[in-house]
Amino acid sequence: MKQVSLARFLIEAQRAGQINADLRLLIEIVARACKAISHAVSKGELGGVLGDAGTGNIQGEAQKKLDVLSNEILIEANEWGGHLAGCASEEEEHPVPIPNAFPKGNYLLLFDPLDGSSNIDVNISVGTIFSVLRCPEGVTEPTAEHYLQPGTAQLAAGYTVYGPSTMLVLTVGHGTHAFTLDRELGSFILTERDMRIPEDTKEFAINMSNMRHWYPPMRSYIEELLAGKTGPRGKDFNMRWVASMVADVHRILSRGGIFIYPRDTKDASKPGKLRLMYEANPMSFIVEQAGGASTNGLQRIMEIQPEELHQRVPVFLGSKNEVEVATRYHREAQR
Ligand code: AHM
Ligand code: MG
Secondary structure, eight states: OOOOBHHHHHHHHHHTTSSOHHHHHHHHHHHHHHHHHHHHHHHGGGGTOOSEEEEEOTTSOEEEHHHHHHHHHHHHHHSSSSOEEEEEETTOSSOEEOOTTSOOOSEEEEEEEEEOGGGGGGTOOEEEEEEEEEOOTTOSSOOHHHHOOOGGGOSEEEEEEESSSEEEEEESSSOEEEEEEETTTTEEEEEESSOOOOSSOSEEEOOGGGGGGBOHHHHHHHHHHHTGGGSTTOSOOEEOOOSOHHHHHHHHHHHOOEEEEOOBSSOTTOSOSSBIIIIIHHHHHHHHHTTOEEESSSSBGGGOOOOSTTOBOOEEEESHHHHHHHHHHHHHHHO
16 A cells, blocks of 8 residues: 655645645644654663753743753754744743744744653653644734634644654644654654544543542542442443653544543642643644544633633543533533
8 A cells, every 4th residue: 555654645735725835844844853852752861861951941840851852853943944933832931933034934833842741751652742823914023922822723733642653643624644653764654544533432541649639520520430330320441641641642542531631729820730722722623633522621622712821721632422521510510
């Protein structure tokens, strides 16, 4: 069977009128940057890239050397192509402008350069997440407010998971497709067109150690899953938690499941752990395009009007019917 490279897939998407040449270039450049990150991640200790960078990011989190390196790789790869008006990163407090030496384009790129930081030094899967928005008409020097668009405005979203194999999962709003990196060829090859998430599941992903901090609807929902066959749900559930959102979401895209990072009482100033603009929104777009659902417990994540670049949000995503059940618990509790 003839292999379809990412380059060919994107050309065909352009011919089909799904993307234009600039967006194609943008995705190709992000994919190229992800190959460089994959290379650095896979070198591990031999590349001298493990351990703390000795700095902190805007979230108050200690940065790993690979967090910093991946951020640099993505910015350097994207700033010269003429396709971006600017980019924003989990590792940067403010949006990063395009240097004046380079032409500017119409797109805004948002990313979490290396998600799953706690897994970097222990050789467990990590990943890159990205989201593409259009820069508002007439804006040449975008500031944070220009990035504050709901997830429904995304033109493309994707993630790369650096696991046993490196895979890029992409949507431009016409289904969700997976590509596997052929390291010898140096190209991403289409390995699954139109991924579909099973609507029902018996598998959930949540950090159970936070249970004592959860709000009542969250607790009763999980208690009912734990009650298994003889409980109200009438079936046994299995649990998985990689603590890398990309890896957990990738498993759910592959075989179904529900991923939850709820709001809790640990820190009242933080409505959940995950970031809306470059974690929850792109993952929601990818999941919805694969037939899944994604809410913050009450409403569709992609319809939330963002108020801050680094805003956090509770996340319930995956198999459609299960996300509906979990969301119903929260809606009923709110009433
Ligand atoms: P990060 O962006 O600092 O890596 O944090 C996000 C990660 C997600 O990948 C993962 O789902 C979650 O944090 C794990 O959190 P916890 O360590 O609380 O289980
Ligand atoms: Mg992250």
